[in-house]
Every structure is written in structure tokens, then in C-alpha cells.
Amino acid sequence: MAIRKLERAIILTTGLIIASSLNAQKVKKGYPLKDRLNSYKQITLTTDTSELSDAERKCIVHLIKAAEHADNIFWMQSYMSKDEALKGIKDPDLKQFIKINYGPWDRLNNDEPFVASVGAKTKGVNFYPDGFDPSQVMEDMKFRVFDPYTVVYYFDPKDAEKYQKMGQMPPPRERFPTLNGKEIEIESYSMVYQKELIPLTEALRAASEAIQEEDPKFAEYLIQRIDALFTNDYIISDISWLNLNSHLDIIIGPIENYEDKLTGSKTSFEAYVLVRDREWGAKLEKYVALLPELQAGLPVEEKYKPSLGPNVSETETVEPTIDENGNVIEEAVGEISEIIEIEGFPPVERPEKPMSQLAVFDAIYYAGDCNSGSKTIxxxxxxHEVIQEYFGTRRSQLKNTMKAKFDEIVVPISEKVIHPSQRKKINxxxxxxxxxxxxVAHGLGIKNLIDNQDQTVREALGAxxxxxxxxxxxxxxxxxxxxxIDMKELDGDLEDFYVTFVASVYRSVRFGASSAHGKANMITFNTLMNSGCLESTNKGMKVDVAKMRSAIESLAAELLILQGDGNVDGVNTMLSGRGKIGDSLKTQIDGLNAANIPVDIVFDQGIRTLGLEKYAEEAADSKGERK
Ligand SMILES: [Zn+2]
Structure with a gap:
């Protein structure tokens, strides 16, 4: 062992000398790269493969291939192409850490750059050009410039020449003037990422063919997703996806907007390949039926909690037809259209009521945004707000990843930070x-502003x-x-849920407060601290269940009102006052880090990990034959 290490060290040194002469990337002086890398615990992503049919195994191979291309696109969005980013890096630790972070900024350490000569990460990454100021976009052009599926560039008249010299057509872009006189252009994702999208969609097509006979609905969804990726219109495939109840599943495309810290509107590519856990899923279904009741009981005025489902009162009512004697000839019927008519939304049939689904999966592959920094569980x-309003959402719990984070991170953390008398409450x-x-709670509350139904909360609050x-x-x-628990619909002791929540806040805020989740956790934690729910003792934190109960209720009301009013000033005050890690918490977090508890997990994942190499070879063979 020792010898092998020594050999590696020598090779490494030589490599670095050559590399530095090529101006390659080196670790920033003094950056604790080794420690940071060791703070990730590697987990094997798998599922019970004996439950998979032959067709499913074949399908999975193609789904993973598609996911790999989505991964490449995320690299391009947040930094540069993966090959380019990793080229010439000899230091295996540095290479691995850049891979984990999809670039040279430490995602779980406030995006600190860890590569020498790399500056701060720009807020708009590659969605916007350097120095772009969103406030300079003209009001009536915002909906185009901030479109979730386009990249923004500065217009450069020399570009046309450049393409002419290369004998190529310039990419199709739309040009806009801005308030400061600079011209900008937008180009759709389907064009910008075409090189990756072609093989990505080929893989989806092969996956669809593999599963066609066994699960035609899933096969059809995959084809619709291909259309979506080429038209930048995801609505139809999203609606189909909501109606799936397939054993296999894939979430793929430009989806979340966390990576766009400049405007919060551009979406990042990602993919999850999933296998449904029907047994656990059944346990959750009963809560769906209770959602309207829970929404109705929210601790705010009526106007901040519209009834869940299509808002029938908005449709025009027809006066009843009355004869000369005053008798009703025709009953007045509310004109409920069968087709949803909203500008920018395709004409689709309105379902009877939105279906909120809860589902449980094992995740077998993560790619792109969801695989960067903190892994989604x-x-x-x-x-899409309109889909949410009319069709509902699917909330997917990724049980294998969740269990791994719980065992590897939450339990060890609770042993450090929670008072011994409450540790047994963690489960x-x-x-x-x-x-x-x-x-579930993402589906509660309000989507559009109280005083302006045309504006969504998302638009009003921006970044x-x-x-x-x-x-x-x-x-x-x-x-x-x-x-x-009050309604006796959920088993367990409230104290378990509260104490486990507090312990898991420590898990999240160790990422720093740069992520949306990190900031969210800090607001909750600081509110609980300020209202005396948490007592800091020298043996750990004690949770006062009764106090926490009322603090939760008032914070819930505060947030619902901020959202319903689209109160940007209020939100900023909240974020600057309570969205940050305080000094005493910082000390505790430092203690956790010194105790070598993993900060997050990384995955050993893929075709080989699942033991599906045989199917990958078959797929490669048949592709060769076709050519
Ligand atoms: Zn969330």
C-alpha cells in the first residue's frame, strides 16, 4: 500500500510540473481540498434488481445513457463542457472535487473557488453574459429574456462574420434592445445544447422501444419528452408524466431554477432514473385525500388559502332564463369550459380535479443539477404553476438516498448536537x-398574488x-x-418529528446558506431560536415541543402572507435578518466538521453498479448492426 502511494506521489509530481507548464488547474493555495473531499461519503445507488424484467433492464441502460447527456448539458450551463473542464488535471483529488461540484466552486462552502486563478462564481453562470444587469431589460420584453429555456448573450456584430468564415449559419437568435443601450440576444436551449440533445433523445427513443410492449404509457411519455426537448415546450409531456404509474421512471430535462442566482428563472438540466417502490407508496396515498382539509385549516385569513383545485367561481355565471310568469325555464349553469384556456398554455382538457400524488422510488442514477452539491432526496x-393548479403535482420520495443520508449524516449529527434526553427521539x-x-407543503398555500391574480408569487419574488x-x-x-397527529391520521409522537427536524437542520446548514434550502433552514432555525423553542445547553440542544408548536404556526402565517402579498421588501428583511448562520450556530457547525461527520453523499452509480453491463453490450451491438 505504502509503495503504491509513493509511486502515485511521484507520478503526480511530474504530472503537475508538466501540467503547470501547460497552465493547468491547481488547487488554490491553502484550500483544504483533501478534507473537503473526505466530507463526502460514497454510497452505492442500487435497487432490488431481481424485481426488474428483462425489458426494464434494457430500458434502464438507455435511460442512464440519456441521463449522462443531461449531465453534460448541466456542465455547460454552470461552467463549461465536462471534457474541457477536466482536461489536463492530473491531481485525482482535484479532478474528483471538480466533478462533485461541476466546476471549481465549492457548492457546499458558499461557492468558494478552490482552484488557483479562478475568481468568484458569477450569479448568472452561463445563462447570462458576464456583467449582465437584469434591471436593464425592458418591461415588455422580460417574459422573453427571462424565459426559462433560453440562454442570453450580448449581441456582437462580429459574430455573423465569424460564422461566415467558418462556413456556418449563425445560430437563430432573437435580438432585444435594453435600457442601457446594449443589445442582447436569446437562443433557445434546443439550439444551444443541440449536440448533446441529439444523442440524449436517441437514447430516450431506444429506451421507449425497449419498454414499448410492457409499458406503452411510459414508452409514449418518453417520446413526448423527446418532442419537448426539441420544442422547449414541456407542458404536454409533464402532464403525461403526472398520469404515469410505471415501475420505471425518469425525470429528465431543464427543470429547477436554483442554479440561476441572478434572476431565478433559467432552468438547469438534470435527470433522475427511478424505480418505484409500490409498497411504501401505498402508505402515503392516504394523505393526499386530506390535503384540501389541511389547506382549509391553514392559520391565515381565507384570502391567503384558496381552495385546492380549479377555481370555479372565476368562470362566468349565466343568468337563468325566466318566462313572463317568472318561472325558470332554463337553470343557470356556470360555464365550466372543458378546455383550459390560458395564454401560452396549450389547449388541453381540464381534469375534474387536480391529482396530487405521493410516490416512493429508489433512485438508481442522478445526473446534472440534482447531482451537484447537496443531493436531492x-x-x-x-x-409549472398552471399544471400545479389544474393537474396537481407528484411528490417523489427517493427512499434509498434518504435512508443513506439519515444513517450517515443525521444520526451522527444528532449525537453531537441534540441533548441526550431527546436523542432517542430521532428516527x-x-x-x-x-x-x-x-x-406536500409545496402544493399548499398560494400560487398567484392576492391583489393581482395575473402575477405569480414566483414572478413577484424573483430571485x-x-x-x-x-x-x-x-x-x-x-x-x-x-x-x-392531532387528527390521529399520523402515528407517532410529535416530539420525534420536531427533534428530528431540528437535527436535520444542522445537516442542511452545514452547506452554508448559499442554497435556497440552506437559507430556508436558517429562517426556520433562527425563528425557533428567537422564540425560545430551542434551549442551548452544554450537553446539546433541547427542543420545547409546546413552544415550537405555536412558533411553527405563526411562522407559517408570516410566510403565507409574504407570498400572497408578493412582498419583496418583507422577504428581503426576513432573509437579511434570519436567513444567515449566527455565531453560536457557526461554532456548533465547526464542531461537527471537526468530528468528521460527512457533509453529504456522492454516488457510486451507473450501469456497472447495477450489474447491467450485459444489457449495455447488447444495446451497443444492436446499434452497431443498425449502422
Ligand atoms: Zn422543497
């Missing part, structure tokens, strides 16, 4: 439920939206747990 999609059932109700929405989900999630 639950997803609530689609994000996976409570952790699983808290995360689940966080996801601050994500943090407030995540905080709302945390807090309303706890509120729901509380209510369901």
Missing part, C-alpha cells in the same frame, strides 16, 4: 415523514422566491405533521 414536480420514520410533508418557497415547505410541512 425528494422532488415535487412539475414546477427514520420521522425523517421520512418530515421530508414527505415538506414536499428570493426559491428560499421563501423552500422555507414555506419546511414550516407548512411541520404544521401538517402537527395537525395530522
Amino acid at each position: 425528494a422532488v415535487n414536480l412539475p414546477n 427514520f420514520n420521522a425523517f421520512f415523514s418530515n421530508v414527505m410533508f415538506h414536499e 428570493t422566491y426559491s428560499a421563501i418557497e423552500e422555507c414555506k415547505a419546511d414550516v407548512l410541512g411541520l404544521y401538517m405533521v402537527t395537525k395530522l
Whole structure:
């Protein structure tokens, strides 16, 4: 062992000399790269493969291939192409850390650059040109410039020449003037990422063919997703996806807006390849039926909690036809259209009521945005507000990833930070439920402003939206747990859920407060501290359940009102006052870091990990034959 290490060290040194002469990337002086790398615990992503049919195994191979291309696109969005980014890096640790972070900025350490000569990460990454000022976009052009599926560039008249010299057509772009006189252009994702999208969609098509006979609905969804990727219109495939109940699943495309810290509007590519866990899924279904009741019980005035479902009162009512004697000839019937008519939304049939689904999966592959920095353990999609309003959302719990984070991170943390008398309160059932109700809570509350139904809360709050929405989900999630226990619909002791929540806040805020989730956690934690729910003792934190119960209720109301009013000033005050890590918490976090508790997990994942090499070879062979 020692010898091998020495050999590697020598090779490494030589490599670095050559590399430096090529101006390659080196670790920033003094950056604790080794420690940072060791703070990730590697987990094997798998599932019970004996449950998979032959067709499913074949399908998975193609789904993973598609996911790999989505991964490449995320590299391009947040930094540069993966090959370019990793070229010439000899230091295996540095290479690995750049891979984990999809670039030279430490995502779980406030995006600190860890490569020498690399500056701060720009807020608009590659969605916007350097120095771009969103306030200079003209009002009536915002909906185009901030479109979630376009990249923005400065217009450069020399570009046309450049393409002419290369004998190429310039990419199709739309040009806009701005308030400061600079011209900008937008280009759609389908064009910008075409090189990756072609093989990505080929893989989806092969996956669709593989599963066609066994699961035609899933096969059809995959084809619709291909259309979506080429037309930048995801609505139809999102709606189909909501109606799936397939054993296999894939979430793929430009989805979340966390990476755009400049405007919060551009979406990042990602993919999850999933295998449904029907047994656990059944446990959750009963909560869906209770959602309207929970929404109705939210601790705010009526106007901040519209009834869940299509708002029938908005449709015009027809006066009844009355004869000369005053008798009603025709009953007045509310004109409920069968087709949803909203500008920019395709004409689709309106379902009877939105279906909120809760589902449990094992994740077998993560790619792109969801695989960068902190790994997602639950997803609530689609994000489109109109789809959410009329069709609902699916909240997917990724159980294998969740269990790994709980065992490897939450439990060891609780042993350091929670008072011994409450440590036995920490359990996976409570952790699983808290995360689940966080996801459910995204569907509660309000989507459009109270005083301006034409504007969504997301539009009104802009870049601050994500943090407030995540905080709302945390807090309303706890509120729901509380209510369901009161209603005897949920088993367990409220104290378990609260104490487990507090322990898991430590897990999240160790990322720093740069992410939306991190900021959200800080708002909740600081509110709990300020209202005396948490008592800091020298043996750890003690949670006062009764106090926390009322603090949760008032914070829930505060957040719902901020959202409903689209109160940007209020949100900024909240973020600057409570969205940061305080000194005493910082000290505790430093203690955790010194105790070598993993900060997050990374995955050993892919075709080989799942033991599906045979199917990958077959797929490669048949592709060769076709050519
Ligand atoms: Zn969330």
C-alpha cells in the first residue's frame, strides 16, 4: 500500500510540473481540498434488481445513457463542457472535487473557488453574459429574456462574420434592445445544447422501444419528452408524466431554477432514473385525500388559502332564463369550459380535479443539477404553476438516498448536537415523514398574488422566491405533521418529528446558506431560536415541543402572507435578518466538521453498479448492426 502511494506521489509530481507548464488547474493555495473531499461519503445507488424484467433492464441502460447527456448539458450551463473542464488535471483529488461540484466552486462552502486563478462564481453562470444587469431589460420584453429555456448573450456584430468564415449559419437568435443601450440576444436551449440533445433523445427513443410492449404509457411519455426537448415546450409531456404509474421512471430535462442566482428563472438540466417502490407508496396515498382539509385549516385569513383545485367561481355565471310568469325555464349553469384556456398554455382538457400524488422510488442514477452539491432526496414536480393548479403535482420520495443520508449524516449529527434526553427521539420514520410533508407543503398555500391574480408569487419574488418557497415547505410541512397527529391520521409522537427536524437542520446548514434550502433552514432555525423553542445547553440542544408548536404556526402565517402579498421588501428583511448562520450556530457547525461527520453523499452509480453491463453490450451491438 505504502509503495503504491509513493509511486502515485511521484507520478503526480511530474504530472503537475508538466501540467503547470501547460497552465493547468491547481488547487488554490491553502484550500483544504483533501478534507473537503473526505466530507463526502460514497454510497452505492442500487435497487432490488431481481424485481426488474428483462425489458426494464434494457430500458434502464438507455435511460442512464440519456441521463449522462443531461449531465453534460448541466456542465455547460454552470461552467463549461465536462471534457474541457477536466482536461489536463492530473491531481485525482482535484479532478474528483471538480466533478462533485461541476466546476471549481465549492457548492457546499458558499461557492468558494478552490482552484488557483479562478475568481468568484458569477450569479448568472452561463445563462447570462458576464456583467449582465437584469434591471436593464425592458418591461415588455422580460417574459422573453427571462424565459426559462433560453440562454442570453450580448449581441456582437462580429459574430455573423465569424460564422461566415467558418462556413456556418449563425445560430437563430432573437435580438432585444435594453435600457442601457446594449443589445442582447436569446437562443433557445434546443439550439444551444443541440449536440448533446441529439444523442440524449436517441437514447430516450431506444429506451421507449425497449419498454414499448410492457409499458406503452411510459414508452409514449418518453417520446413526448423527446418532442419537448426539441420544442422547449414541456407542458404536454409533464402532464403525461403526472398520469404515469410505471415501475420505471425518469425525470429528465431543464427543470429547477436554483442554479440561476441572478434572476431565478433559467432552468438547469438534470435527470433522475427511478424505480418505484409500490409498497411504501401505498402508505402515503392516504394523505393526499386530506390535503384540501389541511389547506382549509391553514392559520391565515381565507384570502391567503384558496381552495385546492380549479377555481370555479372565476368562470362566468349565466343568468337563468325566466318566462313572463317568472318561472325558470332554463337553470343557470356556470360555464365550466372543458378546455383550459390560458395564454401560452396549450389547449388541453381540464381534469375534474387536480391529482396530487405521493410516490416512493429508489433512485438508481442522478445526473446534472440534482447531482451537484447537496443531493436531492425528494422532488415535487412539475414546477409549472398552471399544471400545479389544474393537474396537481407528484411528490417523489427517493427512499434509498434518504435512508443513506439519515444513517450517515443525521444520526451522527444528532449525537453531537441534540441533548441526550431527546436523542432517542430521532428516527427514520420521522425523517421520512418530515421530508414527505415538506414536499406536500409545496402544493399548499398560494400560487398567484392576492391583489393581482395575473402575477405569480414566483414572478413577484424573483430571485428570493426559491428560499421563501423552500422555507414555506419546511414550516407548512411541520404544521401538517402537527395537525395530522392531532387528527390521529399520523402515528407517532410529535416530539420525534420536531427533534428530528431540528437535527436535520444542522445537516442542511452545514452547506452554508448559499442554497435556497440552506437559507430556508436558517429562517426556520433562527425563528425557533428567537422564540425560545430551542434551549442551548452544554450537553446539546433541547427542543420545547409546546413552544415550537405555536412558533411553527405563526411562522407559517408570516410566510403565507409574504407570498400572497408578493412582498419583496418583507422577504428581503426576513432573509437579511434570519436567513444567515449566527455565531453560536457557526461554532456548533465547526464542531461537527471537526468530528468528521460527512457533509453529504456522492454516488457510486451507473450501469456497472447495477450489474447491467450485459444489457449495455447488447444495446451497443444492436446499434452497431443498425449502422
Ligand atoms: Zn422543497
